[in-house]
Amino acid sequence: MSLNEDLTRMSAVELAHAVQTGEASAVEVATAHLDRIAAVDGAVHAFLHVDREGALAQAAAVDAARAAGNPPASPLAGVPLALKDIVVQKGVPTTAASKILEGWIPPYDATITTKLKEAGIVILGKTNLDEFAMGSSTENSAYGPTGNPWDLTRIPGGSGGGSAAALAAFEAPLAIGTDTGGSIRQPAAVTGTVGAKPTYGGVSRYGLIALASSLDQAGPCARTVLDAALLHEAIAGHDPRDSTSIPEPVPAVVQAVRRGQGDGIKGMRIGVVTQLGGEGYQPGVLDSFRAAVAQLAALGAEIVEVSCPHFEYALAAYYLIQPSECSSNLARFDAMRYGLRVGDDGNHSAEEVMVATRGAGFGAEAKRRIMLGTYALSAGYYDAYYGSAQKVRTLIKRDFEGAFGAADVLISPTTPVTAFKIGEKVDDPMAMYLNDLATIPASLAGIPAMSVPSGLAADTSLPAGLQIMAPALGEQAMYRVAGAYEQARNAAAGFALLDRIAALPTAAVPTAAAGR
Amino acid sequence: MTTAELTPAEWAALDDVADFDEAIAAFDPVLGLEVHVELGTATKMFCSCATTFGAEPNTQVCPVCLALPGAMPVVNGTAVEYAIRIGLALNCSIAPWCRFARKNYFYPDMPKNFQTSQYDEPIAFDGYLDVPVGDEIVRVEIERAHMEEDTGKSTHIGGATGRIHGAEFSLLDYNRAGVPLVEIVSKPIVGTKASAPEVARAYVATLQDLVRSLGVSDVRMDQGSMRCDVNLSLTPAGNPVFGTRTETKNVNSLRSVERAARFEICRQASVLTAGGEIRQETRHFDELAGTTASGRVKETAEDYRYFPEPDLVPVAPSAQWVEQIRAALPELPWVRRERLQRDWGFTDLEMRDLTNARGVELVAQTVAAGAGAGDARSWWMSYLAQQANSAGVELSELAITPAQVAAVIGLVSSGSLTAALARKVVDGVLAGEGEPAEVVEKRGLAVVSDDSALQAAIDEALAAQPDVADKIRSGKVQAIGAIVGAVMKATRGQADAAKVRELTLKTIG
Amino acid sequence: MSAVPSTEQVEPTGPGGTEHPTVSREDVAHLAHLARLAVADEELDRYAEQLDVILHSVAAVAAVAADDIEPTSHAVPLINVYREDVVRPGLTPEEALAMAPAADAGRFRVPQILGEEQ
Secondary structure (H helix, E strand, O other): OOHHHHHHHOOHHHHHHHHHHOOOOHHHHHHHHHHHHHHHHHHHOOEEEEOHHHHHHHHHHHHHHHHOOOOOOOOOOOOEEEEEOOEOOOOOOOOOOOHHHOOOOOOOOOHHHHHHHHOOOEEEEEEOOOHHHOOOOOOOOOOOOOOEOOEOOEOOOOOOHHHHHHHHOOOOOEEEEEEOOOOOHHHHHHHOOEEEEOOOOOEOOOOEOOOOOOOOEEEEEEOOHHHHHHHHHHHEOOOOOOOOOOOOOOOOHHHHHHHHHHOOOOOOEEEEEOOOOOOOOOHHHHHHHHHHHHHHHHOOOEEEEEOOHHHHHHHHHHHHHHHHHHHHHHHHOOOOOOOOOOOOOOOOOHHHHHHHHHHHHOOHHHHHHHHHHHHHHOOOOOHHHHHHHHHHHHHHHHHHHHHHHHOOEEEEEOOOOOOOEOOOOOOOHHHHHHHHOOOHHHHHHOOOEEEEEEEEOOOOOOEEEEEEEOOOOOHHHHHHHHHHHHHHHHHHHOOOHHHHOOOOOOOOOOOOOOOO | OOHHHOOHHHHHHHHOOOOHHHHHHHEEEEEEEEEEEEOOOOEOOOOOOEOOOOOOOOOOEOOOOOOOOOOOOOEEHHHHHHHHHHHHHOOOEEOOOEOOEEEEOOOOOOOOOEEEEOOOOOOEEEEEEEEEEOOEEEEEEEEEEEEEEOOOEEEEEOOOOOOOOOOOEEEEEOOOOOOEEEEEEEOOEOOOHHHHHHHHHHHHHHHHHHHHHHOOOOOOHHHOOEEEEEEEEEEEOOOOOOOOOEEEEEEOOHHHHHHHHHHHHHHHHHHHHOOOOOOOEEEEEEOOOOEEEEOOOOOOOOOOOOEEOOOOOOEOOOHHHHHHHHHOOOOOHHHHHHHHHHHHOOOHHHHHHHHHOOOHHHHHHHHHOOOOHHHHHHHHHHHHHHHHHHHOOOHHHOOOOHHHHHHHHHHHHOOOOOHHHHHHHHHHHHOOOOOHHHHHHHHOOOOEOOHHHHHHHHHHHHHHOHHHHHHHHOOOHHHHHHHHHHHHHHOOOOEOHHHHHHHHHHHHO | OOOOOOOOOOOOOOOOOOOOOOOOHHHHHHHHHHOOOOOOHHHHHHHHHHHHHHHHHHOOHHHHOOOOOOOOOOOOOOOOOEEOOOOOOOEOHHHHHHOOOOEEOOEEEEEOOOOOOO
C-alpha cells in the first residue's frame, strides 16, 4: 500500500493529526484524495465536479498557516471533504444535479461552505445527488447515476448518493449531505457509512438549494461516528441569515461520542419503535437490526418497546408537504436571471420560454413532484392535503414525545432494504418512496437522527444501517449511543465494516489531472 | 392596453358613456380601495439591500432579492414596526400572532415566482379612517393592512408602441424587488352616491396625509411609493346585493383616483343600462384619456396556492411592544393642523388653502427653522407656489428645503436682502446653485451696505447733480429721491434705500 | 390557513373521506400550466396515472387530521426573528448579471413579457 493509499484509508481524526504533527502536509493529503478520485471516480461517479485547483489552494493555505506557527483553524484543519452539489460554493459550478442549473457559478457561499473554509477543511469537489435531492437512489441525477462502491451495479442511496459513495470509495473521509426525508441516513445505511441529520434548525440552511424548506437539514457524513461528530460541530450553530436557525449553542457531540466510547451507555433507555419494522422490511435487514439491539442490550442499555401509531401516516404526509414546498421553491428556475434558457429565438414570449425551459430543464421526478405539490396546494384541496399533512406532523410529534417519555433514544433499521439494482425501481415512484419509510418520521418531527453501519445483511451481503433518533436538540444522547455501538460492533466483528469492501477498478492516475 | 384591444361592447361604452347624474340616479356605486404603501425603511423587507429610489439598475440586489438558489429571507424588524404604526393609526387591531404566506404565480419581475405576503393572517385588521369630504366626515372601515414585498421593474423595448404588447424584449431591474409594502384594504364603501369619486379621492388623500405624518413612507404617488387600485361596482338603486366589480389599476395621482371612479361609474352604468353585464376584471386607467380599459382576459381563474412561508417564523408582536409603538405615535395630522392654526394665528381660509396646497408641514418646518409663520406662509403660498405650479410639481418636490426658505426670510429681515433680491436668491437655490448664502455670494446679490462703497456712489451722484444737493441744503428734503435713485441705479438695486438716504443727508451735512 | 376562496374549483369529492378525485389528462395539463411546465401530449396519460396512484396513497392523511389538531410547521417553534434595518453590501451589478442568459444596459434581458402584472 502506497503512502497515498494509506492517506485515503485514514479517518478524518487521523488525517488532522497527521497534518498537525507534520507527518503529512495538507497538500499531500488533498493530492492523495484527488488522485484516488481520478483513479476510481470514472467507475463510481460520485463527483459532478472536482475542484483540484481550489482544493490544493485551500490545502496550501492550511500548510502555510502551520508553517507560520499558527494553531490549527479547527480540529479538522487540512482534512478533505466532498460537498453535496446542492450546497452553494462561490466560484464553483453548483447544479443540484439538474440540467436547469447547468453551468451556474454561484456568486456567494452557503453558510456551511463558509464554515468549512474557515475550519480549514479542504473542499475537493461537488458530489452527485438526485435532481434537487428528490429521490432515494441518485438515479434522478441529470448527469447519470452513481454506483455503490460495494457493488457498482447497485444504487448508493439517495439523494446524497454521491457523498456516501465518495466516503465508501475512499475518495474523501468527510462529506456534507442534506436530509429532507432521509437523504443523509439512507445513503449512509446502504453504503456502510455514517450520516447524521441534526435537529431541524441546528445547521444553517442559507445557501442550501431548497427542496422542502420545513424539512431540509444539512448534516455530516463520514466513515466513523467520531469523524461525523467533529464535522457536526464544525458546521452547526445559529445563523442570522436563516430565520429558522435555532439560537442555541452547538451540542457537544464530540464529547458525547467519547463518553459513549469511554463510559458506555449502561442504564440508558433505548426504545425500539414497533411500527418501524416487520412488513416491508427485508429479512436480512431485520436480522441485522436484531443483532444491533442485542449488542446495545449487552452494553447495559435498557431496551424498551415503544409504539408510534401515527407513523403509519408519515409517508403520506411527507409526500404532500415535500412536493408542495418543492413546487414553490423550484418556481424560481424560470430562465430569466440564471440557468438554462430554451427557445429564446425572438419569436417566443417570456412565458413561453419559461414553460419550455422548465419542461426541458427538469427531469421526470421533479416534474412529478412539482405537479403533485401544485395539486396539493390548489384552491379547494389545501385543507384536505397540505393542511391535513401539517396536522399529521403534529400527531407524529406527539407520538415521539410519548416515546421519548419512555426512552432516551429510539432505534430502528435505517432502511427497509439494502441497496437495490440501478434501474430496478425507476418507473415505480411509490416503490421508490417506500425506501424512506423509516427515516421520514424523524424528518417530519424535525428531530435529530443518524445512521450507523450495523453490518452486512446476511441475505444480500450488503450493508445495513441502524437508525438512532433523539429528541429535538438531543444530539448528545444520539451520538453517545452511536459511539458506543460502533465501537462494540467493530470489536465484536474484529473489523470496521468498510475494511471489508472489495477493491474498486482503478484507472491509471493521470499525473496532473485537472478538475472536470 | 391599446384601444385596438377593446371589445365591441367596450367601444360602445366608450362612445356612449352614460351621463354621471343619470348613472347615479339609476345606480348606487360601491367603492373599495386597495392602497399599497412602500415603506421608507433603509433596507428591503427580507434582505439588507438599500431601497433608494432612482438608483442605477441592479445596484441594490443580493442573492435573496434576486432569488438565487439557496438564498433565504429574514424579516426587517423596522418594517414590522412601521406596519404596526400604520395599523394603529388606522384604529386597527394588531394580530398577536400572524404569518407570512407565499402567493404563488409566475411573473418575470418577481424573482422567486411567489410573492411573500400575508394571506389570512394580516398584521392589522378591523379599523377605520374618518375622511373629511366637504363639510362632512365619512367613516371608511378598514378591513386589513398587511405586509408584503414589491416586485422589480420591467421595461419593454421595441414593438410598435413600446408598451407590453408588441415589445421585442424586456429588460429587468430588480432594485425595487423586495422593497417592503403595506397594503391597506378598505371594506366596501356604500351610500356615497354622487360623492363616490370625491370620497375615493378624499380617502386616499387622508390616508396619504396620515401615513406621511407617521414617518413610515414618503407616499409619493408620482414615484409609486403610494399606489391605489380602485374597485367599483354598481348596484341598482336601493338593491342591497352588490354588483360585479372591476378593479382599476395604474391610478397614479389623487386626481386620477377621482376620475377613474367617475369614469367607471359612467361606463358600468351605460353597459348595465344597455342590458349588458359587467365582467369581473382588471382595468387600467389611462391618465391622458381619463378612461379605463380592459386588461388581458385571463384564461383561467387565479389560483395562487397560498401556504405559510416555511422559511420564516411567525410574527408575534407582544402587547408591550404594540403599546410602546402606540404611545410613540405622532399627533394625527388633522389634530396637529388645528393646533398649528391656533399657534400661527391663520384664518380658516388661510389654513385651508395651505392644507390643500400640502404646505402645512413645509411651513411648520420653516417656522421651526426660525422664520415667522406669516412670512413662511407667504413665501410658500405665493412665490414658491408659482414656481411649483409652473414646474408642474408639488411644493414639497421643489428643490428648496424649509430651512433654506427660513434662511432667505432671515436675510430679508436683517436687511441683507430686499424682497426682489430674495426672489433671485430663491431662484438660485432652485437652480441648484447651493445654499442661500452661497447664491448671494456667487450672484453678488447682497444689499450694498458697505458704507464706503455707498459713499462713493453718493459722492458721485451729488457731484453729477449739484443742483439737487443745493435743493436739499435749502430744506427741500424730498429732492433726495433723485440721489437715491441714482445710487440705486449705480448699485444695480442692491443698496438699501433707507441707508442711502441716511448717508446722503449726512454727507450734505 | 383555510383554502383559498375560488370561483373555479369544485370541492374534492373526498380526500376528507375515502376517495380522491381521479386525476385526468386535463388535470395534468392544468397543473402543468399552473407550474409552467412543458409536458408533451404523450406524457399526460403517464403523469395522470402516476399522480393518481400517489394521491390515492397520500389521501389517507385527511382521515386522521381532526379539526382540533393544530398543524405543525417546524420542529422547534420560533417567533419574532428579525433583522436590523441596516444596509449591507449585496452583489455588484456585474456579479448579479454574470450568470444571466442575456443582459443589456445593466439589466436582465428577457423575451417579451406578454402577461400582466398581478
